[in-house]
Amino acid sequence: MACGMAHRGALPVVHSFACFLAARPNEQIYNQCSESSKVIYVGSLAGLLPGGPGHSHQSVRDIAALAAVPHLLLAEPSTEAELDALFDHLVNSARESSYLRLVSVKWPVPFDYPAANRVEVGKGWVARKGSDAVVIGYGPWLLSNAYEAANEIEKSSGTSVRIVNLPWLNRVDRGWLREAIGDCRSVMTLDNHYVHGGQGEMVAAAIAELGLEPAVRVTRIGVTELPECGTNDEVLAYHGLDVASLVKTMRQAVPQVA
Numbered sequence: 001m002a003c004g005m006a007h008r009g010a011l012p013v014v015h016s017f018a019c020f021l022a023a024r025p026n027e028q029i030y031n032q033c034s035e036s037s038k039v040i041y042v043g044s045l046a047g048l049l050p051g052g053p054g055h056s057h058q059s060v061r062d063i064a065a066l067a068a069v070p071h072l073l074l075a076e077p078s079t080e081a082e083l084d085a086l087f088d089h090l091v092n093s094a095r096e097s098s099y100l101r102l103v104s105v106k107w108p109v110p111f112d113y114p115a116a117n118r119v120e121v122g123k124g125w126v127a128r129k130g131s132d133a134v135v136i137g138y139g140p141w142l143l144s145n146a147y148e149a150a151n152e153i154e155k156s157s158g159t160s161v162r163i164v165n166l167p168w169l170n171r172v173d174r175g176w177l178r179e180a181i182g183d184c185r186s187v188m189t190l191d192n193h194y195v196h197g198g199q200g201e202m203v204a205a206a207i208a209e210l211g212l213e214p215a216v217r218v219t220r221i222g223v224t225e226l227p228e229c230g231t232n233d234e235v236l237a238y239h240g241l242d243v244a245s246l247v248k249t250m251r252q253a254v255p256q257v258a
Helices: 002-007 026-033 062-066 080-092 140-157 174-181 199-210 232-238 243-253
Strands: 013-017 040-044 072-075 097-101 125-128 133-137 161-165 186-194 217-223
Touching (some): 072 080
Parallel strands (some): 133 161
16 A cells, blocks of 8 residues: 555655564565655564563564665664654655664663764764774664663773764665774674674674774674563563673673773
8 A cells, every 4th residue: 555655656654563564564565665666664662672562572673674675774763853863864865765663662861863963874973982992783772771881881991982873774884884983993783683684784794894904803782582571671681781781791892891
């Protein structure tokens, strides 16, 4: 129906829970994107949280399910202001169809969307400055936890960790990535998704293709097994994505603070 409406000149916005939207109509989304029409798909309740409904509703494979669909941009905002900016871009500037991945849990976000940021496909922005290591990820709660973990690491060891938000889940600009890494040779990727098939896999491959010297060490962090069911705090701790666990993982990833 959305494809038919698009062919008649409308811009359909299709919404459902991410766990269902990426899976059940996957074939129809593929066909629609192959027919030069434009639809905006919005998947809410994306990712590991909330943890209560269980793994049937914890959408941690939707990036992998949709990333290879031709002419389909995947994006996830980390703040309300970024949601406004991304949606405006997807409606008014993007020529392709898109999948807007939304986290649906409240979370205190310790950083702000840069007022002067210009939305460009494949490019992100710095949420926290740092010079010793780089964390690249997306979304509100995971970047926020990494931000708090970076604060603890800097407080205890003096090592500064840069937090970089890359809202594009299946596109990365190589020139921007080179600048985002800079002189750092320890890069961590964060996925509110299975590590296999997530954004981190794309970023790690792009880094390898840059051929940086000295070589960059990449550590991928995310969901590595079937999601656990429980309270949000229990689920994050189980999967090593709470602040305390991220502090340990990030310290191990940067030799000088291990």
